[in-house]
Amino acid sequence: MTDKALVVLSGGQDSTTCLYWAIKRFGQDNVSSVSFDYGQRHKVELTCAREVAARVGVANVCLPIDTFAALGGDALTDASIDVSDEKDSQTGLPITFVPGRNLIFLTYAAAYAYRRNINHLVTGVAQTDYSGYPDCRESTIEALQRSIELGMDIEMQIHTPLMHRSKKETVELAVELGALDAMALTHTCYNGRRPPCGVCPACELRAKGFEEAGVRDPLLDIG
Ligand code: ZN
Numbered sequence: 001m002t003d004k005a006l007v008v009l010s011g012g013q014d015s016t017t018c019l020y021w022a023i024k025r026f027g028q029d030n031v032s033s034v035s036f037d038y039g040q041r042h043k044v045e046l047t048c049a050r051e052v053a054a055r056v057g058v059a060n061v062c063l064p065i066d067t068f069a070a071l072g073g074d075a076l077t078d079a080s081i082d083v084s085d086e087k088d089s090q091t092g093l094p095i096t097f098v099p100g101r102n103l104i105f106l107t108y109a110a111a112y113a114y115r116r117n118i119n120h121l122v123t124g125v126a127q128t129d130y131s132g133y134p135d136c137r138e139s140t141i142e143a144l145q146r147s148i149e150l151g152m153d154i155e156m157q158i159h160t161p162l163m164h165r166s167k168k169e170t171v172e173l174a175v176e177l178g179a180l181d182a183m184a185l186t187h188t189c190y191n192g193r194r195p196p197c198g199v200c201p202a203c204e205l206r207a208k209g210f211e212e213a214g215v216r217d218p219l220l221d222i223g
Pocket of ligand 1: 176188189190191192193196198199200201202203204
């Protein structure tokens with residue numbers, strides 16, 4: 001098993017914190033990052049991911065997955081659906097839930113890692129305090145790790161440093177890892193605004209975390 005790690009970097013607050021976590025754990029030379037262009041409405045995320053990776057001197061590759069937009073029905077890829085904290089009336093899940101997204105991201109990340117002799121994946125999913133996405137649960141990730149190991153016949157560890165942290169604790173970790181300044185480069189807003197809109201569910205959750213941690217979000221001070 002190698003000590004090389006691949007971080008799934010969305011350009012958001014959580015994956016950026018995970019990138020810093022991975023650098024501390026594995027060393028900068030052993031870390032690279034992958035982002036996915038999955039037809040998200042806000043391509044600014046991908047620019048953010050590139051900028052965050054460049055800031056810490058880590059490679060960032062962007063892989064295209066154009067099937068999610070074709071599936072339709074979720075607010076993050078379908079421009080006809082307003083982003084809100086509404087729930088899908090059938091599933092009870094948030095309308096921002098993109099079914100299978102993390103499963104597919106991590107499977108592609110594993111395939112990419114396989115080719116490069118990387119045995120560690122790092123993802124910012126968390127089951128605490130978040131939007132209730134079932135593919136962020138620890139049991140989902142454990143099952144996926146097992147599937148990847150069996151299906152690719154390799155050893156692959158999926159690290160989830162934020163799994164049991166609240167948003168407040170995630171902000172505290174970012175401070176501890178020296179990642180706070182990089183937060184100005186990240187993107188969270190579901191409405192695609194920079195500086196953030198402050199009223200969408202993602203902005204509200206982010207603001208709550210910073211407020212509870214007693215830390216000023218550097219993203220609020222960008223020009
Ligand atoms: Zn927003």
